[in-house]
Amino acid sequence: MQLSRDQLTRAYRQMQTIRMFEERLHAEIMTGEIAGFTHLYAGQEAVAVGVCENLERDDFIVSTHRGHGHCIAKGCDVKAMMKEIYGRRDGLCKGKGGSMHIADIDVGMLGANGIVGGGAPLAVGAAIATRLDGRGRVSATFGGDGSSNQGAVFEAMNLAVVLKVPALFVFEDNGYGEHTGASYAIGAKSLAERCAGFGLHVREADGNDFFAVYETAREVIEHARNGGGPAALIFHTNRYYGHFEGDPQRYRAEGEVEKARETTDCLKRFRERVASAGLLDLAALDEIDREVAALIDEAVAEARVAPPPDPAEVLDDVYIDY
Amino acid sequence: MAVKTIRDVINEVLHAEMERDPNLIILGEDISGGAGTPSGKREAIGGIWGTSGGLLPKFGPDRVIDTPISESAIVGAAAGAALAGKRAIAELMFADFIGVSMDQIVNQIAKFRYMFGGKAKCPVVVRMIYGAGMNAAAQHSQAMYNVLTAFPGLKVVLPATPADAKGLLTAAIRDDDPVMFFEHKALFTKKGEVPDGEYLLPFGQARLCRSGGDATIVAMGRMVYFAESAADKLAEDGIGCDVIDIRTASPLDEDTILDSVEATGRLIVVDESPARCSLAADIAAMVANKAFSSLKAPIELVTAPHSPVPFARELERAYVPSPARIEAAVRKALAYR
Numbered sequence: 001m002q003l004s005r006d007q008l009t010r011a012y013r014q015m016q017t018i019r020m021f022e023e024r025l026h027a028e029i030m031t032g033e034i035a036g037f038t039h040l041y042a043g044q045e046a047v048a049v050g051v052c053e054n055l056e057r058d059d060f061i062v063s064t065h066r067g068h069g070h071c072i073a074k075g076c077d078v079k080a081m082m083k084e085i086y087g088r089r090d091g092l093c094k095g096k097g098g099s100m101h102i103a104d105i106d107v108g109m110l111g112a113n114g115i116v117g118g119g120a121p122l123a124v125g126a127a128i129a130t131r132l133d134g135r136g137r138v139s140a141t142f143g144g145d146g147s148s149n150q151g152a153v154f155e156a157m158n159l160a161v162v163l164k165v166p167a168l169f170v171f172e173d174n175g176y177g178e179h180t181g182a183s184y185a186i187g188a189k190s191l192a193e194r195c196a197g198f199g200l201h202v203r204e205a206d207g208n209d210f211f212a213v214y215e216t217a218r219e220v221i222e223h224a225r226n227g228g229g230p231a232a233l234i235f236h237t238n239r240y241y242g243h244f245e246g247d248p249q250r251y252r253a254e255g256e257v258e259k260a261r262e263t264t265d266c267l268k269r270f271r272e273r274v275a276s277a278g279l280l281d282l283a284a285l286d287e288i289d290r291e292v293a294a295l296i297d298e299a300v301a302e303a304r305v306a307p308p309p310d311p312a313e314v315l316d317d318v319y320i321d322y
Numbered sequence: 323m324a325v326k327t328i329r330d331v332i333n334e335v336l337h338a339e340m341e342r343d344p345n346l347i348i349l350g351e352d353i354s355g356g357a358g359t360p361s362g363k364r365e366a367i368g369g370i371w372g373t374s375g376g377l378l379p380k381f382g383p384d385r386v387i388d389t390p391i392s393e394s395a396i397v398g399a400a401a402g403a404a405l406a407g408k409r410a411i412a413e414l415m416f417a418d419f420i421g422v423s424m425d426q427i428v429n430q431i432a433k434f435r436y437m438f439g440g441k442a443k444c445p446v447v448v449r450m451i452y453g454a455g456m457n458a459a460a461q462h463s464q465a466m467y468n469v470l471t472a473f474p475g476l477k478v479v480l481p482a483t484p485a486d487a488k489g490l491l492t493a494a495i496r497d498d499d500p501v502m503f504f505e506h507k508a509l510f511t512k513k514g515e516v517p518d519g520e521y522l523l524p525f526g527q528a529r530l531c532r533s534g535g536d537a538t539i540v541a542m543g544r545m546v547y548f549a550e551s552a553a554d555k556l557a558e559d560g561i562g563c564d565v566i567d568i569r570t571a572s573p574l575d576e577d578t579i580l581d582s583v584e585a586t587g588r589l590i591v592v593d594e595s596p597a598r599c600s601l602a603a604d605i606a607a608m609v610a611n612k613a614f615s616s617l618k619a620p621i622e623l624v625t626a627p628h629s630p631v632p633f634a635r636e637l638e639r640a641y642v643p644s645p646a647r648i649e650a651a652v653r654k655a656l657a658y659r
Binding site: 103113 | 345347349384385387389390392394395397398399400401402403404405406407408410425426429430433434435436437438439440441442443474475477497498499526573
């Protein structure tokens with residue numbers, strides 16, 4: 001399927017927004033101004049955007065501890081996200097959640113999740129809900145290769161197959177679960193084989209190629225919307241930073257990240273593809289880069305001076321009524 | 323008013339609420355039963371405690387969901403459906419199985435509203451069957467309500483009577499916060515008068531089951547009956563006890579307990595879990611802190627010993643607090659000078 005200029009422009013803007021958001025966070029975290037644990041998504045942008053560009057606002061996603069990319073791709077407000085990561089009162093979650101718990105139910109984003117694999121059962125539940133409404137909506141859970149080793153994910157995949165609900169298990173294989181290689185931690189011959197063993201419809205693609213992700217996700221999501229049941233999508237990609245910010249990354253091969261940035265980077269490949277195919281001109285993409293950079297500048301500037309939460313708010317929103 | 327068992331009451335409430343709210347779903351193991359069997363006969367059991375019979379034929383498989391044996395997925399799927407705009411009841415056959423689904427309960431359900439800055443709601447009721455007294459041994463008999471009471475974001479409800487089961491379960495299902503609903507396995511056949519029609523009880527309002535001026539006995543669940551029995555025995559000797567059924571552990575009706583202790587000066591807390599980090603210890607600490615000057619004797623805790631729940635009849639009887647032990651504790655508190 002041919003993507004329109006508008007669709008391509010939007011996809012690029014989304015990927016670049018995630019990239020610049022994460023690169024900037026990496027720099028800002030060095031200043032010590034941002035508290036807590038942060039896990040950056042840079043390098044994997046094509047997956048979040050390639051999948052979410054196939055979703056509507058009222059479809060659901062569940063994300064991970066490495067969730068900024070999914071949040072942006074599903075439509076969370078970038079400035080409110082930045083304020084949340086800075087722990088500000090008018091952050092997306094009022095400073096209660098932080099980097100690992102960004103959520104916005106209004107855009108179908110059911111939360112980043114600090115528990116690896118913890119989101120998978122939630123996505124099955126959201127899929128049960130969407131099926132009950134009968135409007136062809138779907139629910140997708142993102143997870144890394146590491147999450148595929150969690151029992152909750154096994155249970156969720158089996159339940160989704162048993163109930164035949166429109167749940168999509170998107171696995172982003174970046175080669176590492178925390179500080180350990182996927183080839184060590186995944187006992188099955190492959191992630192695809194594992195998912196197939198659960199009875200899921202499985203598709204696999206290059207996660208650094210937006211077009212491959214988009215097309216693969218499109219087919220599977222359409223299938224699920226039409227009652228075809230759950231599926232697993234496996235995308236191979238790279239994360240450019242550590243498991244968390246501050247990770248010394250001793251597990252990396254010499255020059256590994258530099259090589260990935262040089263040869264397989266999703267933004268670079270997107271630019272080359274659209275330019276060589278005459279779909280968009282690079283000047284237009286450069287203009288998007290400038291706009292996104294300005295947005296991120298503003299987001300950081302506003303977050304830095306935004307007021308912190310009032311300590312009296314510590315008890316707010318524990319319950320609706322208690 | 324009609325006399326009903328707790329089992330019947332729970333089944334009736336589930337039917338009534340499923341009828342009332344088309345957005346309500348229920349899921350768990352063998353809610354109906356029989357799926358995928360050679361006979362293909364559904365309604366093979368209607369819940370192993372017989373509380374969910376008849377739901378599947380009436381409300382269909384999209385709302386009445388028999389699941390595999392997957393407690394994480396059961397609770398997690400209920401939570402996901404609730405975040406996505408539904409209401410969900412998840413059934414755990416035994417409260418002990420929170421061990422399998424703990425992450426979904428304490429890291430997910432309990433925290434969504436808070437972590438998401440008040441934008442989410444997660445109206446889930448986790449119904450779970452708890453308690454000793456049926457020789458179900460160490461992994462199918464624990465109290466567990468104390469464990470979940472420790473987590474902000476959860477409400478914890480444990481009805482003792484058929485009327486309370488009706489009022490509290492109805493309120494739990496309609497509550498917008500997550501509710502952990504504990505049903506004692508030895509109380510399903512308990513009979514009592516139950517109000518007709520719609521009946522809701524607010525959380526955080528304890529029930530004064532007996533009035534007497536000499537001592538305060540606080541209990542929950544099955545222990546309420548044992549406390550009443552001890553109080554009746556003591557009354558024969560002219561000793562009057564207030565017996566308070568807390569009904570909900572979170573929120574806890576502190577005022578009713580404190581008012582009583584301020585009048586009696588003596589507190590006995592009965593709890594069928596071991597004492598460490600129990601509701602008994604929690605309530606005792608609250609009273610020691612807030613009504614210290616009213617106390618005329620040390621607070622007595624009547625709890626299970628610090629052991630797993632044993633199997634053999636003799637051992638389990640020794641484990642579960644008895645009316646005799648409660649009576650002795652009251653006499654001890656009264657004898658204190």
